[in-house]
Amino acid sequence: MEPTKLLVAIFTLLVLVAHSAAETHFLFWNVETTNITHNCFSANVTTVNGQIPGPTVEINEGDTVVINVTNNANYEISIHWHGIFQFLTNWADGPAHITQCPLNIGSSQIYEFTVTGQSGTFFWHAHNNWLRATMYGHFIVHPAAAPPFGEVAAEYSIISGEWFSQDPNVVELGFIDTLNPVENATVANTINGEPGPLYGCPADTQIFPVTSGSTYLLRLTNAGLNNDHFFKVANHTLTVVRADGNYLQPFDTDVVVITPGQTTDVLLTANQPIGSYYGGVNVAEVPNVGAPPPSTPALVIIQYEGSNSTDSPVTPEFPSMFNLMPVDNYTSFLKGLEPYSLPETVDVELVYVAGIASVNCNASEPCTTKIAGTIQNSTFDDPQNTSVLEAYYNNIPGVFTTDVPDLPPVFEDFTSQPDRNYILGNRGTRTRVLQFNDVVQLVLQNVNAFGILDHPFHLHGHDFYVVGRNYTNFNPDVDPAGFNLVDPPKFNTISIPNGGWVALRFQANNPGVWLLHCHFERHKTWGMEMAFITENGSGANETLPGPLHPPPSCT
Ligand SMILES: [Cu+2]
Numbered sequence: 001m002e003p004t005k006l007l008v009a010i011f012t013l014l015v016l017v018a019h020s021a022a023e024t025h026f027l028f029w030n031v032e033t034t035n036i037t038h039n040c041f042s043a044n045v046t047t048v049n050g051q052i053p054g055p056t057v058e059i060n061e062g063d064t065v066v067i068n069v070t071n072n073a074n075y076e077i078s079i080h081w082h083g084i085f086q087f088l089t090n091w092a093d094g095p096a097h098i099t100q101c102p103l104n105i106g107s108s109q110i111y112e113f114t115v116t117g118q119s120g121t122f123f124w125h126a127h128n129n130w131l132r133a134t135m136y137g138h139f140i141v142h143p144a145a146a147p148p149f150g151e152v153a154a155e156y157s158i159i160s161g162e163w164f165s166q167d168p169n170v171v172e173l174g175f176i177d178t179l180n181p182v183e184n185a186t187v188a189n190t191i192n193g194e195p196g197p198l199y200g201c202p203a204d205t206q207i208f209p210v211t212s213g214s215t216y217l218l219r220l221t222n223a224g225l226n227n228d229h230f231f232k233v234a235n236h237t238l239t240v241v242r243a244d245g246n247y248l249q250p251f252d253t254d255v256v257v258i259t260p261g262q263t264t265d266v267l268l269t270a271n272q273p274i275g276s277y278y279g280g281v282n283v284a285e286v287p288n289v290g291a292p293p294p295s296t297p298a299l300v301i302i303q304y305e306g307s308n309s310t311d312s313p314v315t316p317e318f319p320s321m322f323n324l325m326p327v328d329n330y331t332s333f334l335k336g337l338e339p340y341s342l343p344e345t346v347d348v349e350l351v352y353v354a355g356i357a358s359v360n361c362n363a364s365e366p367c368t369t370k371i372a373g374t375i376q377n378s379t380f381d382d383p384q385n386t387s388v389l390e391a392y393y394n395n396i397p398g399v400f401t402t403d404v405p406d407l408p409p410v411f412e413d414f415t416s417q418p419d420r421n422y423i424l425g426n427r428g429t430r431t432r433v434l435q436f437n438d439v440v441q442l443v444l445q446n447v448n449a450f451g452i453l454d455h456p457f458h459l460h461g462h463d464f465y466v467v468g469r470n471y472t473n474f475n476p477d478v479d480p481a482g483f484n485l486v487d488p489p490k491f492n493t494i495s496i497p498n499g500g501w502v503a504l505r506f507q508a509n510n511p512g513v514w515l516l517h518c519h520f521e522r523h524k525t526w527g528m529e530m531a532f533i534t535e536n537g538s539g540a541n542e543t544l545p546g547p548l549h550p551p552p553s554c555t
Pocket of ligand 1 (some may be wrong): 454456519524
């Protein structure tokens with residue numbers, strides 16, 4: 001055989017081997033009410049398999065998961081696989097009322113999907129009510145090709161969150177159907193569910209052992225409901241290498257900023273004198289309304305081999321939660337490792353304004369007006385008797401409309417003063433239809449009605465490039481000239497900055513119904529969400545099939 005043919009044969013064989021190595025993982029999850037005590041705080045909360053965090057899903061790129069979820073808890077539930085594309089498996093995406101009805105108490109549901117074309121750190125979480133507070137876990141996808149940052153001695157999961165010291169769904173009830181001021185109900189910051197040693201209770205501090213000279217991969221995820229987080233390790237510099245499953249141009253920082261819904265992979269090299277060092281999270285970028293969240297960090301110990309955990313560890317100093325500069329500095333370093341790769345022509349140009357306003361209550365609600373999260377001055381009402389996807393797929397009329405306008409109802413300065421045009425919003429179940437493969441440019445602009453806050457926006461089913469961002473009113477005549485179309489970072493979640501905007505680009509290459517929403521749970525509860533509906537294309541791989549398993553009953 002000639003050498004070229006031999007190489008081709010070997011290559012083909014390798015591809016076949018790689019293919020046949022793809023595995024199917026069968027998992028059985030029991031959702032239950034569990035009495036959890038973290039340090040001093042004890043509460044009956046909803047968990048998967050009795051754990052917080054819940055089980056880690058760990059697979060190789062190309063693998064399939066079949067997760068059988070049984071609901072033995074006190075609430076209806078649903079589970080979302082955050083950041084996973086769900087290409088042609090929209091039915092398994094999970095957001096309640098959008099792609100499925102919530103799973104009734106006593107019922108089971110199977111989520112089955114294959115993870116291709118993406119790898120890195122993802123997470124799963126409950127996607128109804130406030131159950132994400134206690135139902136979350138990592139979803140780790142090992143890449144088919146070795147990562148560019150090389151070998152590490154070990155990997156550690158660090159999932160930040162919040163503890164309410166009571167059932168989070170009860171906390172949620174205090175936030176709906178009311179115009180009461182926003183109060184922060186968080187009792188403690190947590191890492192992997194634990195508040196750590198600074199909360200005045202017998203310490204149950206997690207220890208991460210390291211060896212001097214070795215490098216470790218820390219998989220950071222903010223699963224919290226309502227707060228952005230800083231992550232730091234005392235005396236150590238961190239190298240940021242990947243976020244939301246996409247490689248970044250590596251950069252060094254002493255503080256990482258993570259908003260709810262983001263994951264960030266960092267390298268930690270144990271290059272300091274042998275000892276113990278606290279690492280931890282604290283709240284970042286606090287809005288200028290409501291009561292501030294707890295400012296006590298959740299801590300873990302990074303313990304060098306040869307030191308003792310009873311040596312008092314060095315404590316990191318966190319930036320002020322009210323200071324936007326560290327957030328802005330950090331964000332300016334985020335650049336994609338791969339070049340921008342979407343087609344040059346933008347097919348759909350959208351400018352959406354997002355903010356907190358009020359809406360009139362429905363007859364069934366115990367109020368006349370209530371607080372609302374809005375997009376294009378409209379708050380999203382969940383359909384109750386079917387999901388948007390079931391209505392779309394089965395042509396059930398009257399469930400949703402397709403009239404989210406492409407531009408804000410009134411175009412003006414959205415950021416300086418409370419805007420009288422956006423104080424009272426509309427309501428509806430509104431979507432925007434996209435054609436298969438449309439290249440979409442979406443500018444998300446912060447609108448000030450009841451105060452200026454940042455909004456971590458998450459798009460289901462896609463990654464997007466972040467091509468622009470500023471703390472200003474978006475100027476469509478000037479700002480696009482400054483867009484980064486060379487090496488923008490690619491994420492599935494990005495914060496609309498306080499009083500500013502972000503510009504995103506993505507391709508609608510995944511037929512189905514895809515939620516766009518604020519990942520602050522209180523804002524989502526208030527209706528800061530809408531859905532894109534991507535129509536089928538013409539080819540076999542461009543048409544959404546029916547569900548692989550029966551979706552939960554809607555009654
Ligand atoms: Cu928000």
